[in-house]
Amino acid sequence: MTAVVETRDGRVRGEEVDGLRRFLGIPFAATTAGAGRWRAPAPAQPWTGERDATAFGPVAPQPDGMLALLPVGAVQDEDCLTLNVWTPGVAGRRPVMVWVHGGAFRQGAARSAMYDGAALARRGDVVVVSLNYRLGALGFLAHPDLRDGDGGPAGNWGMLDQVAALQWVRDNIAAFGGDPGNVTVFGESAGSMAIGCLLASPSTKGLLHKAILQSGAPSALALDRAAEIAERLAKAAGVTSVAELRDVPVPAILAAQQQIDAEDAALRLIPSVDGHFLDRAPLAALASGAAAHVPTVIGTNRDEWKLWAPADPRSRDLDDAGLRRRLSRVYDATDAEIDALVEEFTRARAATGQPIAPNDLWFALETERVFRAPAMRTAETLAAHQPATFAYLFTYGSPAMHGWLGACHALEIAFVFGTQGQAETALFTGSGPEADRLSEWLMDSWLAFARTGDPSTEALGRWPGYDARRRPTLVIGTEHAIVDAPYDDERGTVAALLYRDDA
Numbered sequence: 001m002t003a004v005v006e007t008r009d010g011r012v013r014g015e016e017v018d019g020l021r022r023f024l025g026i027p028f029a030a031t032t033a034g035a036g037r038w039r040a041p042a043p044a045q046p047w048t049g050e051r052d053a054t055a056f057g058p059v060a061p062q063p064d065g066m067l068a069l070l071p072v073g074a075v076q077d078e079d080c081l082t083l084n085v086w087t088p089g090v091a092g093r094r095p096v097m098v099w100v101h102g103g104a105f106r107q108g109a110a111r112s113a114m115y116d117g118a119a120l121a122r123r124g125d126v127v128v129v130s131l132n133y134r135l136g137a138l139g140f141l142a143h144p145d146l147r148d149g150d151g152g153p154a155g156n157w158g159m160l161d162q163v164a165a166l167q168w169v170r171d172n173i174a175a176f177g178g179d180p181g182n183v184t185v186f187g188e189s190a191g192s193m194a195i196g197c198l199l200a201s202p203s204t205k206g207l208l209h210k211a212i213l214q215s216g217a218p219s220a221l222a223l224d225r226a227a228e229i230a231e232r233l234a235k236a237a238g239v240t241s242v243a244e245l246r247d248v249p250v251p252a253i254l255a256a257q258q259q260i261d262a263e264d265a266a267l268r269l270i271p272s273v274d275g276h277f278l279d280r281a282p283l284a285a286l287a288s289g290a291a292a293h294v295p296t297v298i299g300t301n302r303d304e305w306k307l308w309a310p311a312d313p314r315s316r317d318l319d320d321a322g323l324r325r326r327l328s329r330v331y332d333a334t335d336a337e338i339d340a341l342v343e344e345f346t347r348a349r350a351a352t353g354q355p356i357a358p359n360d361l362w363f364a365l366e367t368e369r370v371f372r373a374p375a376m377r378t379a380e381t382l383a384a385h386q387p388a389t390f391a392y393l394f395t396y397g398s399p400a401m402h403g404w405l406g407a408c409h410a411l412e413i414a415f416v417f418g419t420q421g422q423a424e425t426a427l428f429t430g431s432g433p434e435a436d437r438l439s440e441w442l443m444d445s446w447l448a449f450a451r452t453g454d455p456s457t458e459a460l461g462r463w464p465g466y467d468a469r470r471r472p473t474l475v476i477g478t479e480h481a482i483v484d485a486p487y488d489d490e491r492g493t494v495a496a497l498l499y500r501d502d503a
Helices: 064-069 118-124 136-140 157-176 190-200 223-237 243-247 250-263 282-287 304-308 313-317 320-330 335-351 358-383 412-417 433-452 488-498
Strands: 002-007 010-017 020-027 050-052 082-087 094-100 127-131 178-188 210-214 296-301 389-394 472-476 480-484
Touching: 002 020, 002 157, 020 118, 082 118, 082 157, 094 157, 094 190, 094 433, 118 127, 118 412, 118 433, 127 157, 136 157, 136 250, 157 178, 157 190, 178 190, 178 412, 178 433, 190 210, 190 282, 210 412, 210 433, 223 243, 223 250, 282 358, 296 358, 304 358, 313 358, 320 335, 320 358, 335 358, 335 488, 358 389, 358 488, 412 433, 433 472
Parallel strands: 010 050, 094 127, 094 178, 178 210, 210 296, 296 389, 389 472
Antiparallel strands: 002 010, 010 020, 020 082, 082 127, 472 480
């Protein structure tokens, strides 16, 4: 059965399946190809008649190897700024949940089967939206030469896409039965990092009202550092200036991106402090109260870094010397500081009965360094201004690799969407009553938060707000409990070295 909705740009024709209406591939901005490359997104071109909205739009250009994570037949195109809507009905005013996908700001798309919004929309009587945004060099290259006029953007193109999508939600979601005054943004990994930047940006005032950050804390490069990366990419692409990249074909840009990645893994295409979208480092903005009005849920998974174990076979056979060599590469620290980190971290884990072999320490230390320490620092920063800040730690283990992946990065996503145990996800998430119960816990909590700003539910009980003294945290897996400062000695050990130069 078809379903038709009138947007400000024209009518869209979606599908009604089992009482739920689904609209796919709706453009929220004009094409970013040609003259639109490395410029802020322009409004979508209106259309006449009914636009078909029964198929996902193209995905943002990304290296071919990364498309293995997406369905067969996923088409790449610079004209990729579309979004998808799942709604129980077009009448009424329901809470709106807007999903920002992850993928290191380089890969992924809203069309992943794991992100299907049907189960979440149906269970909570909410409107679910997912969106595409520009990725990699096309989304996050930053340089003063790309700035149009005084004070215009010099980067953050993918972030500006997200702002444009939120503006579309504000202007159109009522026609889909959503409440533009009750919008929750939620995302994972780079999507979570992006949300942290949205919270810090002056560009999003009035566009979002609550936020859920899953396994990612806000981070941004200084513009001069981002400009260095842009100049290296221009050289790799065979042009003499960054501005000339506007005329370089997409495959050549992606090839240059892969080349500089291979040369230096520290070169990151991420948001930047360009003086337009971000006027200062995001954590500094949050510390000044930029998101004081926004209730937030933020958390991580216990074994985040194990997701990358299959691509790092040597990690499972690490000895003590190998561990210390690796740590010396990822920390700007002396040998004595690395020794102290290993000794203190080992002592903290041994005290709670956790494994302390070198490979166990590597994955736990990287989980803390990359994910948990930054996330909890962000939680503490947000909680200083907003008491409705809630922290979680996800501990359910994947059955993949005979359970060795543990509660790795990205595992919680399917449970949030209710897509666990399906054909595309079951090997990763597992299936059965235990997995289904966990999904119900998470969906109901995220839905309660979207509706009221409080993630407490009857099943989980009261979830207290985070504070720097107690650090109450929902620890959730096969069971659940509120625990004060879980694994805090490990987090504190890493944070002390990671942030030792901060005032």
